[in-house]
Amino acid sequence: MSNITGKTKVCGIIGDPVAHSMSPIMHNAAFRELGLDFIYVAFQVSQNDLKEAVSGIRSLNIKGINVTIPHKVTIMPYLDRFEPLAKEIGAVNTVVNEAGTLTGYNTDAPGFLQALDSNGVDPKGKRVIILGAGGAARAISFALAENGAHLIILNRTYDTADKLAHHLRQKYNNQIQALPLNKESLAQTIKGGYLLVNTTSVGMSPNTAGTPVETRLLTRELIICDIVYHPLETRLLKEAQRIGAKTISGLDMLVWQGVFAFEKWTGQRPPESIMKNEALSLLGRHEN
Numbered sequence: 001m002s003n004i005t006g007k008t009k010v011c012g013i014i015g016d017p018v019a020h021s022m023s024p025i026m027h028n029a030a031f032r033e034l035g036l037d038f039i040y041v042a043f044q045v046s047q048n049d050l051k052e053a054v055s056g057i058r059s060l061n062i063k064g065i066n067v068t069i070p071h072k073v074t075i076m077p078y079l080d081r082f083e084p085l086a087k088e089i090g091a092v093n094t095v096v097n098e099a100g101t102l103t104g105y106n107t108d109a110p111g112f113l114q115a116l117d118s119n120g121v122d123p124k125g126k127r128v129i130i131l132g133a134g135g136a137a138r139a140i141s142f143a144l145a146e147n148g149a150h151l152i153i154l155n156r157t158y159d160t161a162d163k164l165a166h167h168l169r170q171k172y173n174n175q176i177q178a179l180p181l182n183k184e185s186l187a188q189t190i191k192g193g194y195l196l197v198n199t200t201s202v203g204m205s206p207n208t209a210g211t212p213v214e215t216r217l218l219t220r221e222l223i224i225c226d227i228v229y230h231p232l233e234t235r236l237l238k239e240a241q242r243i244g245a246k247t248i249s250g251l252d253m254l255v256w257q258g259v260f261a262f263e264k265w266t267g268q269r270p271p272e273s274i275m276k277n278e279a280l281s282l283l284g285r286h287e288n
């Protein structure tokens with residue numbers, strides 16, 4: 001980082017906690033590779049300080065920001081404009097600052113779709129089972145519905161899944177259903193399913209022994225995507241691989257949401273393989 005000058009543009013991520021974020025290492029590697037005079041840093045911002053932190057983006061002329069837990073929804077009242085998808089989803093993970101005007105985007109949604117596409121998976125007209133109804137599930141379910149998938153959303157708190165399904169049905173004519181997340185609904189929905197996406201935090205480090213789907217319910221015909229990326233291979237992914245099912249790890253979505261954010265700040269397409277390798281090496285270091 002010895003070539004930082006008075007002209008260097010600043011990007012970053014705001015969240016709480018944020019020290020574990022993969023984004024600084026991915027974006028800085030891509031800036032270096034493309035020879036761009038940008039730097040990316042992590043800002044720990046508490047909920048109480050969020051409004052002032054957003055004012056700081058304007059006053060310090062920070063070019064771009066990623067937003068992570070717990071600010072993806074609560075940042076919205078402080079921004080000036082939104083891309084339609086982010087508004088529809090009700091969550092922002094990327095902000096672009098153009099001369100003090102802050103526009104909110106959601107790159108989790110296209111990032112997830114690109115992760116499917118890069119693994120040769122096309123959800124159009126297929127039945128997709130989504131586990132969870134939190135922030136990531138909202139982005140993923142809108143992206144899938146927009147692309148013509150039929151959705152079954154299962155959540156531990158049924159009411160949240162029901163509200164999300166209701167919201168989606170107001171916009172899309174696809175079949176969209178909500179169910180409680182339990183063994184019976186899983187057994188019933190997995191039959192005939194094309195893709196299952198885990199968006200719950202079950203299986204995430206340090207609770208790596210957890211899995212949201214009992215092994216005996218998995219079939220090799222069902223593609224399994226787990227958006228949890230720490231560990232890289234969750235118990236769900238390992239068990240699906242063991243029976244010969246196709247699997248997609250959360251790292252792909254993480255990298256692609258970063259690629260799309262980077263494009264918005266710089267106007268350039270970053271080398272996705274470099275971002276992925278950097279994230280892989282950092283995650284590998286955490287796991288060893």
Ligand code: NAP
Pocket residue numbers: 069108131132133134135136137155156157160181199200201202204227228229250251253254255257
């Ligand atoms: P969130 O808004 O807090 O939602 C968490 C979801 O997990 C809720 O549906 C919650 O159900 C469910 N859940 C939590 N503990 C559970 C348990 N013990 N049993 C069953 N369900 C449980 O979080 P989020 O932002 O959606 O993130 C969810 C996960 O996705 C995290 O692991 C995050 O790291 C990962 N993620 C990955 C990417 C990527 O790029 N790969 C992007 C975003 C998020 P209730 O409603 O019942 O509480």
